[in-house]
Amino acid sequence: MTKINRNLFAIDLESGLYDIFQKATRLHQAGRKIIHMEIGKPDFDSPQAAKEEARKALAEGFVHYTTLNGIPELRQAIAQKEKRANNIIFDPETEIIVTAGACEAITCALIALFEPGDEIIIPSPYFQIYWDAANMLGLKVVEVPLTVENDFELDIDSMRQAITNKTRGLIINTPCNPTGKVISLDSLKEISRLAIDNELVVISDETYDQFVFAGKHYSLRNLPGMKERTVVVNSASKTFSMTGWRIGYLIADKKFIPYLGKIHQSLSTCATSFAQRGAAVAFRDCHDFTYNMVREFKLRRDLLLEGLSKIEGLDCNRPQGAFYVFPSIKKLGLDDKSFCDLMLDAGVAIAPGSVFGKDYSDYVRISYACSRQDIKEAVNILTTTISRL
Ligand SMILES: Cc1ncc(COP(=O)(O)O)c(C=O)c1O
Missing domain, CATH: 3.40.640.10 (Type I PLP-dependent aspartate aminotransferase-like (Major domain))
Structure with missing residues (x-):
C-alpha cells in the first residue's frame, strides 16, 4: 500500500465550503438560479x-x-x-x-x-x-x-x-x-x-x-x-x-x-x-479601481446588514472590513451544514461556520461579493426560509 502523509487525512477538500460550492454549481448547471454568497472573491473584473x-x-x-x-x-x-x-x-x-x-x-x-x-x-x-x-x-x-x-x-x-x-x-x-x-x-x-x-x-x-x-x-x-x-x-x-x-x-x-x-x-x-x-x-x-470597488462593497455591506438586522434568530456582528458577515444561527436550532443546505435549496449559497474553526457549527459566513440586486433577493429568501422554521 502506497504511504500517504497521515497529516493530510484530517483535511477534506470535499467538506464545508467546497461541498456547498459543488452542490451550488450542480444546481446552477441544472438550470436553477443560485445566488453565490459562499465564495471569497470580488465579483469585479481585474483592472x-x-x-x-x-x-x-x-x-x-x-x-x-x-x-x-x-x-x-x-x-x-x-x-x-x-x-x-x-x-x-x-x-x-x-x-x-x-x-x-x-x-x-x-x-x-x-x-x-x-x-x-x-x-x-x-x-x-x-x-x-x-x-x-x-x-x-x-x-x-x-x-x-x-x-x-x-x-x-x-x-x-x-x-x-x-x-x-x-x-x-x-x-x-x-x-x-x-x-x-x-x-x-x-x-x-x-x-x-x-x-x-x-x-x-x-x-x-x-x-x-x-x-x-x-x-x-x-x-x-x-x-x-x-x-x-x-x-x-x-x-x-x-x-x-x-x-x-x-x-x-x-x-x-x-x-x-x-x-x-x-x-x-x-x-x-x-x-x-x-x-x-x-x-x-x-x-x-x-488605486482608483480599488477605491471604487471598496466603495461599492461598503454599500453592499450596509444593505446586507440592514436586511439581516430585521431577521429574528440571526445574531449578526457589524463587520468593519473584508466582505463577509458571520452571524450566529444558534437560536434557529439547526447546525450550520443543515442550515446551509436549506438555504441552498431555497436558492442562496452560504458557507458553514465550521469551515472556519471547530467551535463554529452554529455560525454561517455570508459573503457580499455579489450585486446589490442579489443581496436584496438573498435577504428576502433568508427572511422567508427562516420564518418557516
Ligand atoms: C484571509 C485570507 N488570506 C489569504 C487568502 C488567500 O489569498 P490568495 O488568493 O492571494 O492566495 C484569502 C483568500 O480568501 C484570505 O481570505
Whole structure:
C-alpha cells in the first residue's frame, strides 16, 4: 500500500465550503438560479490596465522564469502601495518575496518559521488554509475562540493562557475572514507585548487591508520591536480583484528572507512572469479601481446588514472590513451544514461556520461579493426560509 502523509487525512477538500460550492454549481448547471454568497472573491473584473500589460508581456515573449523574489518593478510598486496605504516601509531589494498568491506566502512562512511539534496560536474563527497548512506540516494549532456576543474582540488573556513552552508563534488576520473584524491599535499593541514577552513570531495576514469601512487598518509590523518578528502576508487577489492571477507577497525582516526564499524556490520558483508584469501596473496605477470597488462593497455591506438586522434568530456582528458577515444561527436550532443546505435549496449559497474553526457549527459566513440586486433577493429568501422554521 502506497504511504500517504497521515497529516493530510484530517483535511477534506470535499467538506464545508467546497461541498456547498459543488452542490451550488450542480444546481446552477441544472438550470436553477443560485445566488453565490459562499465564495471569497470580488465579483469585479481585474483592472484593464493590468490586463493590457499582461497581454503586452506575453506578446513580448516575457514567458520565462523571473528572479526568485519577483521582478523589480513589481517589488517597487508594492513598496509604494504599502507605504501609501499602511505606512509599511521596507526595502524592495531585500525584504520582500512575490509569491503565487497569499496562500503560498502563508505556507512559506509556516515552513520557514516553525518545526513539527511546535505550537502556534490562532484566534478563531480563521481562514481555513492556516489550519490546513499548519496541520500538513505537523504543527499543533491552538485555537482561541472569539464570539459574536463579544463582537469577535481578540481575547488577549486567553491567548496568554494558551502559551506553553512549545508555543513559537501566532497568526493574526486583520481585517478578518470570516468575521470582517478590524483589529484595533490597542489590541495590536497587546499582541506585540505578548509576542515580545514570549519570543514569538507573528504571521500577519493583511490580505483585506484595503477593505475597511469603519476604523482604520494598522499593521503589527509598524509597532516597536515587531519588524524583527513579523511576517506580513498580502496579495493582489482581493485588492485588484485578481484572484486567478496568483500574485501575493511576503514582507519580512531581511534576516528571514533567505529562508523564506528556500521554501519559495521549492514551491513555485517564481510567481507567473506575465502576471507579475500586470500586477506591477495594478499596484502602481490602479488605486482608483480599488477605491471604487471598496466603495461599492461598503454599500453592499450596509444593505446586507440592514436586511439581516430585521431577521429574528440571526445574531449578526457589524463587520468593519473584508466582505463577509458571520452571524450566529444558534437560536434557529439547526447546525450550520443543515442550515446551509436549506438555504441552498431555497436558492442562496452560504458557507458553514465550521469551515472556519471547530467551535463554529452554529455560525454561517455570508459573503457580499455579489450585486446589490442579489443581496436584496438573498435577504428576502433568508427572511422567508427562516420564518418557516
Ligand atoms: C484571509 C485570507 N488570506 C489569504 C487568502 C488567500 O489569498 P490568495 O488568493 O492571494 O492566495 C484569502 C483568500 O480568501 C484570505 O481570505
